[in-house]
Amino acid sequence: xxxxxxxxxxxxxxxxxxxxxxxxxxxxxxxxxxxxxxxxxxxxxxxxxxxxxxxxxxxxxxxxxxxxxxxxxxxxxxxxxxxxxxxxxxxxxxxxxxxxxxxxxxxxxxxxxxxxxxxxxxxxxxxxxxxxxxxxxxxxxxxxxxxxxxxxxxxxxxxxxxxxxxxxxxxxxxxxxxxxxxxxxxxxxxxxxxxxxxxxxxxxxxxxxxxxxxxxxxxxxxxxx
Numbered sequence: 490x491x492x493x494x495x496x497x498x499x500x501x502x503x504x505x506x507x508x509x510x511x512x513x514x515x516x517x518x519x520x521x522x523x524x525x526x527x528x529x530x531x532x533x534x535x536x537x538x539x540x541x542x543x544x545x546x547x548x549x550x551x552x553x554x555x556x557x558x559x560x561x562x563x564x565x566x567x568x569x570x571x572x573x574x575x576x577x578x579x580x581x582x583x584x585x586x587x588x589x590x591x592x593x594x595x596x597x598x599x600x601x602x603x604x605x606x607x608x609x610x611x612x613x614x615x616x617x618x619x620x621x622x623x624x625x626x627x628x629x630x631x632x633x634x635x636x637x638x639x640x641x642x643x644x645x646x647x648x649x650x651x652x653x654x655x656x657x658x659x660x661x662x663x664x665x666x667x668x669x670x671x672x673x674x675x676x677x678x679x680x681x682x683x684x685x686x687x688x689x690x691x692x693x694x695x696x697x698x699x700x701x702x703x704x705x706x707x708x709x710x711x712x713x714x
Contacts, residue, residue: 494543497550501539505532511578512664515585523593523600523665524585530604534611542618549618552625563690566628569683576676577657584661584669593665603662610656617641617649624649628687630694636701645707650684654709684708 490498508531512524519525542550558570587594595603618624620640623631641648654677661669688708691698708714 491543493547493550497539497543497554501536505535508532508581511581512585515582516589518589521588523588523663526600526604527607527660527663530607531611534608534615538615538618541615546619546622549622549624552623552631554626556626560627563628563686565686566683569679569686573676573679573683576672576679579672580657580660580669580676581664583672584664584666587661587666587668588664594667595662595665599662600665603659606659607656607663610652610654610659613641613652613655614649617652628683628690630691634695636695636697638701638705643705644711645709646688646702646705647684647708650680651709654680681709 505528509528512528513519513521516524539550557574558567561567561570593600617640620642621637623634623637625631641651645651657673657676658670661667661673688702692702
């Protein structure tokens with residue numbers, strides 16, 4: 490196993506273990522098939538994507554090793570990412586507590602549809618990362634970076650944010666929760682703030698980005714925003 494894999498794969502495994510704890514501990518139960526289904530889907534995507542990009546685009550993996558508020562260079566992004574992290578944790582805790590106290594709040598059919606939304610969102614994130622090797626976890630422009638306008642970037646300017654928004658909004662119903670929708674919406678609003686500030690930085694520092702914005706008008710949803 491190469492040094493990068495030795496560094497990244499244990500972190501990915503630790504993440505899926507932490508995700509399980511974040512789902513099941515607030516619910517105070519492992520008799521939670523909705524939680525198991527979500528965890529299996531999310532873990533499979535996480536470990537599969539990690540293995541894929543370690544093999545096919547290790548440069549992307551290196552760019553995405555540092556995450557979170559402390560890794561950001563821009564002060565505004567530090568604040569936004571701190572808020573985002575709190576909302577993300579609150580999403581899972583609220584969903585688990587809701588299930589533990591009230592049982593399944595949504596039907597089996599809605600749970601399955603929501604999980605399909607999670608798969609679609611994660612799939613869009615994967616496609617975005619496959620298209621853009623410069624898609625780092627932190628906001629900034631590095632030497633040699635270019636504007637990417639192919640694949641999903643030909644339709645919306647921020648396809649990874651779109652995938653994330655879809656995935657996180659689908660998470661509470663996938664976990665059979667209604668209350669989890671509240672932090673999920675707050676999380677998406679924080680992501681929108683991150684997106685708007687990121688565009689300012691890209692327009693300032695990335696050659697050709699203004700021309701790209703003129704060609705592709707939609708940030709997230711064509712004809713809407």
